[in-house]
Amino acid sequence: METVEQTGGCQCGAVRYRARGELGYPHICHCRMCQKAAGNYFMPLAAAMRDDFELTRGEPKWFHSSGLVRRGFCGDCGTPLFYDSPDADSINIMLGSLDDPQAVTPVMQSNLDSKMVWFHTLDGLPVEQEPETNDREDRIAASNRQHPDHDTSHWP
Structure with a gap:
C-alpha cells in the first residue's frame, strides 16, 4: 500500500x-x-501528525497569537504555513501552501459566527474578461519569483 x-x-x-x-480534519x-493571520476571509487547515511531519528546507518564524497557539510563516515572503498548539500530537498545515492544494478537500467549517454573510453570492458575481493579449501575463511569467509546486534541490 502506497x-x-x-x-x-x-x-x-x-x-x-x-x-x-x-491529513486529518481538513476544514x-x-x-x-x-x-x-491569513489576510483573507477564512483559513483552510488540516492536521499532520508530528511524527509524520518534517521541515525539508529553512525554518519558519513563529507568532504566538494566543497563550495556546503559535502560527508559523515564512520570514522572507510572509506566507502563512502552520497553526500549531505545541502540546498537541499534530501540527496544522495551511492547505493553500500545499504543492497540490486540490488534493485535500475540506470536510467541515468552524467558527461560523465570523463567516462572511455574503459568501453564498460569490458564484453569482460576474467573471472578469480574459485580456485580449497576453502581454501582462507574459511579463509576469518572465519575471516570476514564485517557487514551483514541487521540491527542488535549492532555491533560488
Missing part, C-alpha cells in the same frame, strides 16, 4: 515541508484570528 505524502511550502521557497499519511476556519 503512503500518502503531501509537500508544500511558502511562495518564495525559503521554507518547505513534507507530511506523510492522510475551513472562519474565526477572526484566522482571518487576520
Whole structure:
C-alpha cells in the first residue's frame, strides 16, 4: 500500500515541508484570528501528525497569537504555513501552501459566527474578461519569483 505524502511550502521557497499519511480534519476556519493571520476571509487547515511531519528546507518564524497557539510563516515572503498548539500530537498545515492544494478537500467549517454573510453570492458575481493579449501575463511569467509546486534541490 502506497503512503500518502503531501509537500508544500511558502511562495518564495525559503521554507518547505513534507507530511506523510492522510491529513486529518481538513476544514475551513472562519474565526477572526484566522482571518487576520491569513489576510483573507477564512483559513483552510488540516492536521499532520508530528511524527509524520518534517521541515525539508529553512525554518519558519513563529507568532504566538494566543497563550495556546503559535502560527508559523515564512520570514522572507510572509506566507502563512502552520497553526500549531505545541502540546498537541499534530501540527496544522495551511492547505493553500500545499504543492497540490486540490488534493485535500475540506470536510467541515468552524467558527461560523465570523463567516462572511455574503459568501453564498460569490458564484453569482460576474467573471472578469480574459485580456485580449497576453502581454501582462507574459511579463509576469518572465519575471516570476514564485517557487514551483514541487521540491527542488535549492532555491533560488
